[in-house]
Amino acid sequence: EPEVTQTPSHQVTQMGQEVILRCVPISNHLYFYWYRQILGQKVEFLVSFYNNEISEKSEIFDDQFSVERPDGSNFTLKIRSTKLEDSAMYFCASRFRTSGTNEQFFGPGTRLTVL
Amino acid sequence: ILNVEQSPQSLHVQEGDSTNFTCSFPSSNFYALHWYRWETAKSPEALFVMTLNGDEKKKGRISATLNTKEGYSYLYIKGSQPEDSATYLCAFAPSNTDKLIFGTGTRLQVFP
Numbered sequence: 001e002p003e004v005t006q007t008p009s010h011q012v013t014q015m016g017q018e019v020i021l022r023c024v025p026i027s028n029h030l031y032f033y034w035y036r037q038i039l040g041q042k043v044e045f046l047v048s049f050y051n052n053e054i055s056e057k058s059e060i061f062d063d064q065f066s067v068e069r070p071d072g073s074n075f076t077l078k079i080r081s082t083k084l085e086d087s088a089m090y091f092c093a094s095r096f097r098t099s100g101t102n103e104q105f106f107g108p109g110t111r112l113t114v115l
Numbered sequence: 116i117l118n119v120e121q122s123p124q125s126l127h128v129q130e131g132d133s134t135n136f137t138c139s140f141p142s143s144n145f146y147a148l149h150w151y152r153w154e155t156a157k158s159p160e161a162l163f164v165m166t167l168n169g170d171e172k173k174k175g176r177i178s179a180t181l182n183t184k185e186g187y188s189y190l191y192i193k194g195s196q197p198e199d200s201a202t203y204l205c206a207f208a209p210s211n212t213d214k215l216i217f218g219t220g221t222r223l224q225v226f227p
Contacts, residue, residue: 003158035215042119042218042220044217045215102149103161104161105158106158
């Protein structure tokens with residue numbers, strides 16, 4: 001069964017460093033998302049991406065964040081200069097174009113730890 | 116601010132017990148309500164997507180109901196098994212946006 005994959009499963013970085021989180025969405029999906037969950041808090045929306053551009057972003061998704069679909073399969077989230085408060089589990093999700101219910105399929109997450 | 120709440124936060128039950136959780140969400144701008152089952156280190160797995168008021172869906176021992184007018188959904192597990200241990204997340208899909216708004220989750224532990 002097709003699934004969303006994410007790498008790495010755990011990333012440890014120093015404050016101020018750049019990180020890139022990688023996702024491979026399900027192959028025939030056209031809508032892509034990033035969410036995150038800070039420990040003990042709700043899963044929260046960061047950004048949605050369609051047709052090679054951001055379609056919606058939250059107030060969390062500031063200039064330090066960017067997303068890219070560099071080829072036909074990968075979808076990446078870059079954090080330019082990480083802060084302690086960026087430590088969280090980051091989930092990628094994807095959706096088929098004609099999903100009338102907005103059903104999103106999630107990857108297993110990347111746990112980002114900023115020291 | 117769109118708020119989604121789930122209760123209880125955690126639940127410990129014995130194998131064979133039946134249990135239920137609640138998800139409350141805004142009753143306006145409703146598009147869909149999603150239930151996910153999330154085991155640690157795995158992908159959240161979609162259980163149900165509910166769109167119509169009065170909807171009732173079932174998958175094996177798990178079922179869910181939806182009341183969009185009052186803004187709540189119940190998830191029921193009949194005869195809980197240890198493999199049902201997971202966090203159950205509900206997510207509200209508003210009509211005017213593509214994002215999902217999640218509740219805090221209910222963490223279920225089923226003891227043999």
